[in-house]
Amino acid sequence: MARALAKSSTSGCCNKPLFPALFYGAGDARKKAMTNITQTLNPEDARNAAREVRKRRIQAFLFVVPLLVFIIFAFVAPITTMLYRSIHNPTVANLVPETLTALEDWSGDGLPDEAVLIQFAADMKRMANDRTSGQLADEINRALPGMSSVVKSTARNLRRVDDVEIAANGAALLLDANDRWADTATWRAVRDAGQVFSSSYYLTSLDLERTSDGSIGARDTQIYVQLYTKTLKMALIITVLTIVLGYPLAFFMAHASDRLANFLMVFVLLPFWTSLLVRTTAWIALLQTNGVVNSTLMAIGITDQPLELLYTQFSTIIAMTHILLPFMVLPLYAVMRGIDDSYMRAAISMGSRPMGAWYKIYLPMSLPGLSAGALLVFIISIGYYITPALVGGIDGQMISNIIAFHMQQSNNWELAAALGSLLLFLILVLYWLFDRFVGTDNLKLG
Amino acid sequence: MNKHLTLLAALALTASPLAAQDLTVTSFGGAYGAAQKEHMIAPFVAETGVNVLFEDYGGGIAEMKAQVEAGNVLWDVVDIEVIDLERACAEGYLEVIDQSQLPAGDDGTPAADDFIEDALANECGVGNIVWSVVFAVNTENGPGPQNITEFFDTEAFPGKRGLRKRPQVNMEWALIADGVASEDVYETLSTEEGQARAFAKLDTVKEDIVWYDSWSQAPVLLNDGGAAMVQSANGRIFAAIQDDGAPFSIVWDSHVYDLDVWAIMKGTKNKDLAMDFIKSATRTVPLSGMQDVAYGPTRRSAQALLPESVKQDLPTAHLDVGLKADGIFWADYGESLGEKFNEWLLQ
Numbered sequence: 001m002a003r004a005l006a007k008s009s010t011s012g013c014c015n016k017p018l019f020p021a022l023f024y025g026a027g028d029a030r031k032k033a034m035t036n037i038t039q040t041l042n043p044e045d046a047r048n049a050a051r052e053v054r055k056r057r058i059q060a061f062l063f064v065v066p067l068l069v070f071i072i073f074a075f076v077a078p079i080t081t082m083l084y085r086s087i088h089n090p091t092v093a094n095l096v097p098e099t100l101t102a103l104e105d106w107s108g109d110g111l112p113d114e115a116v117l118i119q120f121a122a123d124m125k126r127m128a129n130d131r132t133s134g135q136l137a138d139e140i141n142r143a144l145p146g147m148s149s150v151v152k153s154t155a156r157n158l159r160r161v162d163d164v165e166i167a168a169n170g171a172a173l174l175l176d177a178n179d180r181w182a183d184t185a186t187w188r189a190v191r192d193a194g195q196v197f198s199s200s201y202y203l204t205s206l207d208l209e210r211t212s213d214g215s216i217g218a219r220d221t222q223i224y225v226q227l228y229t230k231t232l233k234m235a236l237i238i239t240v241l242t243i244v245l246g247y248p249l250a251f252f253m254a255h256a257s258d259r260l261a262n263f264l265m266v267f268v269l270l271p272f273w274t275s276l277l278v279r280t281t282a283w284i285a286l287l288q289t290n291g292v293v294n295s296t297l298m299a300i301g302i303t304d305q306p307l308e309l310l311y312t313q314f315s316t317i318i319a320m321t322h323i324l325l326p327f328m329v330l331p332l333y334a335v336m337r338g339i340d341d342s343y344m345r346a347a348i349s350m351g352s353r354p355m356g357a358w359y360k361i362y363l364p365m366s367l368p369g370l371s372a373g374a375l376l377v378f379i380i381s382i383g384y385y386i387t388p389a390l391v392g393g394i395d396g397q398m399i400s401n402i403i404a405f406h407m408q409q410s411n412n413w414e415l416a417a418a419l420g421s422l423l424l425f426l427i428l429v430l431y432w433l434f435d436r437f438v439g440t441d442n443l444k445l446g
Numbered sequence: 447m448n449k450h451l452t453l454l455a456a457l458a459l460t461a462s463p464l465a466a467q468d469l470t471v472t473s474f475g476g477a478y479g480a481a482q483k484e485h486m487i488a489p490f491v492a493e494t495g496v497n498v499l500f501e502d503y504g505g506g507i508a509e510m511k512a513q514v515e516a517g518n519v520l521w522d523v524v525d526i527e528v529i530d531l532e533r534a535c536a537e538g539y540l541e542v543i544d545q546s547q548l549p550a551g552d553d554g555t556p557a558a559d560d561f562i563e564d565a566l567a568n569e570c571g572v573g574n575i576v577w578s579v580v581f582a583v584n585t586e587n588g589p590g591p592q593n594i595t596e597f598f599d600t601e602a603f604p605g606k607r608g609l610r611k612r613p614q615v616n617m618e619w620a621l622i623a624d625g626v627a628s629e630d631v632y633e634t635l636s637t638e639e640g641q642a643r644a645f646a647k648l649d650t651v652k653e654d655i656v657w658y659d660s661w662s663q664a665p666v667l668l669n670d671g672g673a674a675m676v677q678s679a680n681g682r683i684f685a686a687i688q689d690d691g692a693p694f695s696i697v698w699d700s701h702v703y704d705l706d707v708w709a710i711m712k713g714t715k716n717k718d719l720a721m722d723f724i725k726s727a728t729r730t731v732p733l734s735g736m737q738d739v740a741y742g743p744t745r746r747s748a749q750a751l752l753p754e755s756v757k758q759d760l761p762t763a764h765l766d767v768g769l770k771a772d773g774i775f776w777a778d779y780g781e782s783l784g785e786k787f788n789e790w791l792l793q
Contacts, residue, residue: 134536137777145782146636149774152536223789289672310672311656394611394657394791402788408508409612410781411533 079424086201086417092139092193095132096123100194103187108212112187114171120190121158121170128155142412143189150178150186188212201418224402224419228426231398234317235381241321242377243370246328250369253329254336265333272326280390283319284310287391311393319387324380328373335369372443375434379427399423468497469719473525475502476662477685477739482525485735486727493726496719504660506530510539510711519713522720525574528564528705529614532773535570541710541717542569543724551747552730560730564705564770565744571707572728573744575736578703578761578768579615582683583675584668585693590675593699597675598623598647600654605674608667611657613787614776615677615702618769620647622700632775641783645790657791668694684740684759698764704771705744 041049093100099120106112127133133155141148154177158166161173174181192200192210203209209219249268253261271279286292287309294306309315339362347357385400392401399419406416434440471487473479479502487498501521503509507530513519526534534540545566548557558566565573581597583590587605591597597607597619609616621631621640624647634640648655656673658664664678665686680701686692708727710720726732733743734751742762743749749762757763 131536131538131542134533134538137536138533141778142781146778148533148778152777221785221789223785223792226792288670290670306671389659397791405784405788408504408506410784411506411508411511412781 082417083421085414086421087197087199089139089198089201089414090196091135092190093196095127095136096120096190096194099123100191103191103194106187106191108184108188108191110184111182117174117181118167118170121166121174122163124151124155124174125158125161125163125166128159138411139193140186140189143193144185147180147186147189150180154178154181185212201414202422204415205418205422224399227397227399227402228422231382231400232426234313234320234396234398235378237317238320238324238381239374239378241317242325242328243374245321246325246332246373247366247370250329250332250336251366253333254339255341268326268329271322276323276386279323280319280387283315283322283391287315287318310391311396313392313395316388316392316396316398319391320381320384323387324377327376327380331372331376332366332369335372336366339365367438368443371434371438375431375443378430382427383423468499469523469716469723470499470501470521471523471525471723472501472503472521474505478681478741481736481738481741482727484738486732489732490723490726494722496723498723507534507537507539510534511537514539514712517713519711519715521711522714522716523723524709524711525706526571526709528568528571528707528773529771529776530773531568531571531707531709532777534709535568536777539712540570541712541714541720543572543710543721545569545572547721547725548572549725549729551745553747553750555747560745560747562744562746565707568707571709572724574706574708574728574733576703576705576742576744576761578680578698578701578764579677579771580680580683580696580698580701581675581677582664582668582694582696584671585695587674589695592697594619594623597697598651600651603675605654606656606672607651607654608656608658608664608673608676608678610661610664610677611659611791613783614771614780616648617641617644617783617787618702618771619677619700620644622769623647628700628769631769632772635783636775636779641786645786648790665692665694668692680759680761681739681741696759698767701761701764701768702771703761703765703768704773706741 099116102116102119103112106116111117124133127136133152137148137151137155140151154174157177158173166173180186192198200210203216204219205224207219207222207225208216211217249264253264256264284291288294289306289308289310291310293309294303297303298306343361343365344357347361348354352360382398383400384398385404388396388398389401389404392398400423403416403419403423406412406419473482479500483500487500490496491498503524505527507526510521510524513521526540531540535542545557548561550556551560561573562576581591581594591599591603596603617635618631621634621644622628624643626634626640626643635644656667658667658676661679661682664676665682667673668676668678668683669686669692680696683694683696687694687696708724710717710724714720728745730745730747730751733745733748736743737752737756737760740756740759742760743752749757752760761768
């Protein structure tokens with residue numbers, strides 16, 4: 001970005017920057033300018049000039065301070081917290097620190113020592129009285145389903161037992177409370193849940209898990225990789241569809257009279273100004289079993305039975321294509337308006353076929369708008385949530401819906417954070433690939 | 447992220463000087479919320495003059511977790527399903543309620559005897575309603591299935607089945623339809639084989655299922671022909687029959703019933719006021735008002751007040767053919783079955 005700006009300002013391009021000092025500050029251009037100043041001015045003036053430059057930079061900086069503060073608070077801080085949360089989970093370590101220390105010496109086979117069991121029984125009693133046993137139950141249950149009730153009922157059993165009794169007899173009390181405490185897998189789960197920093201949420205996000213011998217293997221439940229793939233596939237289909245629909249429209253608008261173009265622009269913008277929920281609900285009304293589309297199809301005799309249109313992948317794709325179309329048309333139209341028609345005429349007058357001229361001349365010139373539109377549509381649709389949730393049924397679900405599931409229903413925020421971070425990483429990789437092959441210089445929003 | 451947003455929202459709210467005078471009560475909205483407003487909130491406001499902010503939420507414990515973890519509790523009293531109560535209470539998001547403070551019923555029965563036993567089973571909540579998940583049929587195309595086994599019989603009863611997209615209730619019904627006795631359902635479901643058996647039964651109807659996400663969609667699906675039969679909270683179907691004259695009939699066989707309770711958010715500044723509200727809202731007369739939306743009252747003295755004609759529409763009249771939703775089971779297996787369920791959906 002900085003590179004592109006510096007380049008455009010030195011090459012004397014059309015856009016003269018409002019605050020040259022800010023842009024010069026970004027690259028070599030500033031040094032060049034400074035050396036010129038010192039060569040032609042006396043030291044006093046050079047100092048003044050330098051002070052002036054500094055003043056302008058501070059001024060320019062002050063202009064962006066509100067935005068910067070906003071971005072740090074509303075964007076950088078929450079995202080950093082989220083990234084951190086996906087690897088850092090101190091809940092269990094804070095709840096039963098002594099048990100975990102005692103467990104460090106345990107080989108991982110058979111039962112831990114009696115001292116460990118007694119310590120854990122004492123911890124359980126404390127947690128039962130602090131009402132924090134549920135947090136421990138939740139964390140251990142995640143590693144070993146079914147443990148939640150075991151932890152909670154054991155904690156209830158131990159709540160009123162005398163401290164002396166626990167110190168003497170804790171191990172037996174624990175084993176009496178539930179026979180799952182005699183199971184090696186239970187103690188492995190306690191130990192694993194006690195790790196403050198863990199890659200397990202990322203492994204889960206990739207449908208992997210750490211097996212008992214420490215190696216990494218596939219999980220029983222295979223779900224997330226499939227969902228990521230499906231999300232990418234759907235985003236790609238939606239991007240292609242918006243190009244197919246948006247490119248000819250933008251082309252036509254760019255070459256139509258101003259009046260017609262403005263009239264058509266209203267049709268592009270009107271849905272853009274309508275609430276997202278209203279547009280999605282409109283699609284529900286159109287596509288449902290006895291909806292407008294089905295009754296029309298049946299009235300003109302194309303089908304006898306109503307087609308299944310709603311709650312499918314098809315309905316998600318069609319609704320999202322409609323909703324995201326303006327993001328494709330607007331940059332395309334802006335770029336196409338700036339393309340001089342004489343290039344095409346020149347190519348054709350020199351013997352090129354219209355399609356050849358379009359391919360060789362017009363397409364490369366409209367590419368910045370096309371890339372910008374495609375990138376916008378693709379990235380927005382990868383993280384889309386509300387439309388798939390409403391019209392998607394099961395086939396149309398995307399990765400964001402499962403992230404919402406872990407945020408709102410299973411309350412596994414760490415896993416949601418890991419899934420979200422992977423999504424962010426995926427988008428960054430795609431952006432890097434885009435920069436590699438198309439170049440971000442080839443990006444123009446208008 | 448939620449935590450920070452909540453923090454900001456909390457700062458914005460606590461800045462208001464009136465905040466300390468108000469009591470924020472959160473429930474599920476819709477017709478149910480309207481009934482609570484009329485029979486529980488309005489009398490309390492009239493008696494005490496406290497300004498009650500009545501808010502809606504969609505259930506689950508995520509919002510409570512966010513508020514308690516951020517240390518800024520916005521809600522004071524919350525209506526919560528027992529299925530979530532177990533977890534919310536054990537994780538420390540709710541205050542423990544002194545149930546001995548609850549007033550006696552209007553007929554003088556002490557609270558401990560007046561409330562049905564499940565209503566006071568958890569120390570963090572006081573039972574409010576008994577509601578149920580039933581299935582309902584659109585009778586325009588014949589009477590349709592009359593029990594869960596027939597609900598799963600797509601040959602005898604063709605047509606789409608609307609089910610809520612989650613493992614809860616669906617897994618229980620699949621096992622019952624496959625021949626497991628009601629009382630063994632949760633024990634069977636806690637084994638790998640039992641879970642596989644439930645998914646195998648669901649497989650047999652998978653092509654005929656329309657999934658939906660919130661209870662409000664169930665009567666809509668049944669009405670517009672999107673499904674010939676739907677799973678639904680009984681009150682939603684009752685309201686559609688009562689208010690809109692919809693041609694629906696409720697089948698009570700193997701309905702899965704549960705309670706909603708009033709609970710107090712941990713760390714609220716209005717704990718005493720919140721307790722006063724709960725004491726007021728769970729008296730005999732306010733509870734009997736929940737019949738408006740066909741939910742059963744949790745006090746025996748309130749059940750006695752109901753007219754005979756209404757009783758048949760309430761889950762409390764059909765407990766013998768029903769299954770009590772097991773909050774402890776779902777606290778144990780909700781998350782792992784949720785993942786397996788999502789995997790099964792994608793297959």
